[in-house]
Amino acid sequence: MENKNDIVIVSAVRTPFSKFDGAMRDIPSIDLGTMVMKEVIERVGIKPEEVEEINYGSCIPAEFALEFDVPARQATLLAGFPPENISLTLDRACCSSLTALRLCIRAIKAGEVEIAMAVGSENMSRTPHLAPGARWGTRLGHIRLFDPLFELGYKSKGFNPVSVDAGEVALEYGVTREMQDQWGFESQQRYTNAYSEEKFKIGEELMPVVIPQKKGDPIVIEKDESPRVTSLGALAKLQTIYGSPTVTAGNAPPMNAGASAILIMIRKKAEEKGLKPLATIVTSICSAMAPRYIASVPALTIQKALNMANLTIDDMDLIEINEAFAAMPLVSTKILANGDEKKWNGLREKTNVNGGAIAIGHPVGASGARITMTLAYELRRRGGGYGVAAICGGLAQGEAIILKVCRERE
Numbered sequence: 001m002e003n004k005n006d007i008v009i010v011s012a013v014r015t016p017f018s019k020f021d022g023a024m025r026d027i028p029s030i031d032l033g034t035m036v037m038k039e040v041i042e043r044v045g046i047k048p049e050e051v052e053e054i055n056y057g058s059c060i061p062a063e064f065a066l067e068f069d070v071p072a073r074q075a076t077l078l079a080g081f082p083p084e085n086i087s088l089t090l091d092r093a094c095c096s097s098l099t100a101l102r103l104c105i106r107a108i109k110a111g112e113v114e115i116a117m118a119v120g121s122e123n124m125s126r127t128p129h130l131a132p133g134a135r136w137g138t139r140l141g142h143i144r145l146f147d148p149l150f151e152l153g154y155k156s157k158g159f160n161p162v163s164v165d166a167g168e169v170a171l172e173y174g175v176t177r178e179m180q181d182q183w184g185f186e187s188q189q190r191y192t193n194a195y196s197e198e199k200f201k202i203g204e205e206l207m208p209v210v211i212p213q214k215k216g217d218p219i220v221i222e223k224d225e226s227p228r229v230t231s232l233g234a235l236a237k238l239q240t241i242y243g244s245p246t247v248t249a250g251n252a253p254p255m256n257a258g259a260s261a262i263l264i265m266i267r268k269k270a271e272e273k274g275l276k277p278l279a280t281i282v283t284s285i286c287s288a289m290a291p292r293y294i295a296s297v298p299a300l301t302i303q304k305a306l307n308m309a310n311l312t313i314d315d316m317d318l319i320e321i322n323e324a325f326a327a328m329p330l331v332s333t334k335i336l337a338n339g340d341e342k343k344w345n346g347l348r349e350k351t352n353v354n355g356g357a358i359a360i361g362h363p364v365g366a367s368g369a370r371i372t373m374t375l376a377y378e379l380r381r382r383g384g385g386y387g388v389a390a391i392c393g394g395l396a397q398g399e400a401i402i403l404k405v406c407r408e409r410e
């Protein structure tokens, strides 16, 4: 039953995800954020001054540091939002844009605002090398450059690269390298099928990115750049990365540039404005575990969200679990199946039905909002139902959101 006080998604959009060293390589994440913020309100005729709060996730501060700080505030002003707009930049690693959405939901629930926007933006290609020590000089010896993208881990503080933790825990759960390669292969295939069915066409989750050129016509990016044709044989030949027992470039996502934005409001406001919601937010929640359990944390977070909503995993028509690596959806669906092999197969079937980050890409801070909108649009295509989206982030943090799209006769 619909309730006037439900919180609903009225608009959701993302840029195509550009590959490492791809066409969007040099566009600051702040500019990508600006693009989606403008588009997500224009699509539904909302004026910038009507959006009362903007939460903006980004998780590679070295990249936006090139523009100094507060990317949320900068992007908000550049996108034409009034100076009085309230915004927050936040970093909860890959969870960031879903955390941004949860904070928007919380602000509406608290009665502080009626319309809020969650944004995520990242450009991994533009991450600079850092030169620690360069400011004060080196008394004796070389000045070293440091690459924040190398190993994508927290090694300097004694934590493992994420790929090591994920691979080791996957093996503990009986999720082998072959199973992870199979998942990587299927992610690419599912994306290819979804693309040919025009599920990733401009106007639904995707907007074009126009890159002006010094001479001649601008370049227009209209599709994700990372999906690739592969085979199980080719995947099996790839070397594992960073000392992980199972993770390779083929069962991991690439490093991408992209941004995503979701506009939410209270249902009665949407009705006043004559807007048809894309989905109703049932609940959203976060969690955390011991750092090495990053592959299991989506399962824990999904279970927590289901308990809160008094639902079970069997009530979910679709599941999105971010493919931080193939290990995450595999381990997490196995935990959710609770040892039941048949149930595990069934959960895998309905997880990431249009492919996931391995094919689409993973511009880390933007992915939480991406999986949420991919879920919402697919539920709508199928005529409605329940779905859950979950993502893990640095050192085993988790976010999950449950959506409902009403069936016509409900």
Ligand SMILES: CC(C)(COP(=O)(O)OP(=O)(O)OC[C@H]1O[C@@H](n2cnc3c(N)ncnc32)[C@H](O)[C@@H]1OP(=O)(O)O)[C@@H](O)C(=O)NCCC(=O)NCCS
Pocket (backbone or CB within 6 Å): 020, 094, 152, 162, 228, 229, 230, 231, 234, 235, 238, 241, 248, 249, 250, 252, 253, 254, 255, 324, 325, 362, 364
């Ligand atoms: C895995 C990773 C290190 C690879 O980086 P890269 O070396 O620049 O990636 P490439 O696209 O060049 O792929 C490496 C090789 O694998 C091959 N490859 C990649 N995907 C493949 C696939 N699906 N099938 C077959 N071969 C594939 C490439 O062709 C390339 O081969 P080459 O060396 O012979 O040219 C990088 O993408 C990465 O760190 N990803 C994980 C990001 C991450 O951790 N995100 C956060 C999660 S918490």
